[in-house]
Amino acid sequence: MKKLIEGRDYSVNKFVTKDKRISSNRNICPTCKDCSHKKLCSNRATLYTMKKCDKCRECLDNDNCDKYYIYVRYKAEILNLGHNEITGEQIRKQFSGKTKEEAVQNLYKAYDEVINNKSKEKETKIIEVSIVSIATSLEEKKLKKGLIKSNGYKTNADTINRIGKNKFANIPIQNVTKKQIEDFLEEERKNFNSTIGKDFRILKGAYKEAHRKGLIKENYFDSDDPIEKPKSHKQEKKVVALTAKEQYLLERYINENYSKYNNILLLCLYTGMRIGEVLSLSPDAITYDSKNGTINITRTLTRDKNGKVIIGDVPKTKNGIRRVDLRENSKRVLDNALKDMKPNPYNVIFAQENGELYKESIINNAFKRIAKNAGIKVITTKKKKKNGKTVNLKSSTVNTHMLRHTFATRCIEAGVPLHILQKVLGHSKFKQLLIHTEISTITSGKKKWKSMMNIWQKYTIHLRKNAKNKI
DSSP: OOOOOBTTTEEEEEEEEEEEOSOOOOOOOHHHHTOSOTTTTTTTOOHHHHTTSHHHHHOOOTTTOSSEEEEEEEEEEEOOOOBOTTTOOBOOEEEEESSHHHHHHHHHHHHHHHHHTHHHHHHHHHHTOBHHHHHHHHHHHHHHHTSSOHHHHHHHHHHHHHHTTSGGGGSBGGGOOHHHHHHHHHHGGGSOHHHHHHHHHHHHHHHHHHHHTTSOSOOTTSSSSOOOOOOOSSOOOOOOOOOHHHHHHHHHHHHHSOOTTHHHHHHHHHHOOOHHHHHTOOGGGEEOOSSSOEEEEOOOEEEOTTSOEEEOSSOSSGGGOEEEEOOHHHHHHHHHHHHHOOOOTTOOSSOOTTSOOOOHHHHHHHHHHHHHHHTSSEEEEEEEOTTSOEEEEEEEOOOTHHHHHHHHHHHHHTTOOHHHHHHHHTOSSHHHHHHTOOOTTOOSHHHHHHHHHHHHHHHHHHHHHHHHHHO
16 A cells, blocks of 8 residues: 655644534533623524634533534545546545544545546546536636637626526536526526527537537537527617717717716717727827827727726727827817826826726716716606605616717718728728618618618728729
8 A cells, every 4th residue: 555645645634513412401611601701602692603702612622511512523635636627626535533543544445446446536526517617617718728808708707607596507417408408598588689698608618518528418509409599588779879969969068067077978979989998098099190190099998807997908809909090079089188187007098086997887877877968868767766656767878889889870971981980990890880880861671771781782892993903
């Protein structure tokens, strides 16, 4: 038998267990009887409250204790058995005994069996792997390899946590039935399609990984009768542009009413920049020339894996790295913002009073308040108070991304070439550009779709002509 060395191959720790006595005719123990501060332990209410007392917590006097049976035990743990290939968790094996010698003796008895059956041990561990464990391990692997950013990791982690509130996601994946997955996705139809899409993507990825690892024989998402992504019962919220009149109302209200958020909103409106790009903008990114100057966009706000707002090293997409020319109105906004800029550790133009970065939600909520006061996309909802009275509450349906849509729409209406607008917005695909345009002269339905297709065809012809000219 191999000689094991304490500290290298195994560790031994002493621990104390206290089990409540079912019934006791014993007198109160001498330690508690002489204690003058029983308020600390709520008059010996429970083991939890009694542990607040240092004397009681350290007490091992089983002969005189009238509340609990006190046992001193030793735990020996084998070290360096490797890590589980699926979860990445360290493989542990523990043995207990009434004495240190007994715990170590029990460890020796089982050591050979543990080593000889290490593959069996792994198999046993694998059986216990759940959808949550597989999905979490997969996302951590993607983050480590740089396949996803910290913001994407946090979003996926939140989705896994939401799925993990269901029982099927925490049991061994081999025991999960196809009906459980389908029932869950059917229940999720009460949410928006974006939420359903996140759930579906995480589940599909977990099953693909489990099938690749040989944990399951059948992948429910890739079979003769695969699970398909359902559609939401809710009507999808469409981000639309502000009309010319609504834009006028917004600009007039901002010019007449001061708000520390005014320059942020106007810069989004006049440049088409994403809100995260505006909030991470530093004075170093601005270059002035004989005209109005340019903004060099190289980064955006994002979140780390713990959800904290940080400045990302790169923008949202690869095409997000771009230059935006300043016009007279956007230069005026930037000049005002630079005058109001306060020193902050991030050297951003827009920061909170305490120097911290803004969250996008703060700006979004501020925009809703400003739009409501300006009379833009106002809705009224009824709310019942505790006294039984019903009041009408007014709010606005706007969001900061509408400002980007509005900029794109005004550019299209002004005749800006599509390939120029595509570069200004930082889009890699023409479809993304069409999503951001809301041409006021087009109504809806077939008419709108036909016009969008005409734009697409003209743009394709334009690219072909340029290619021929270069040849």
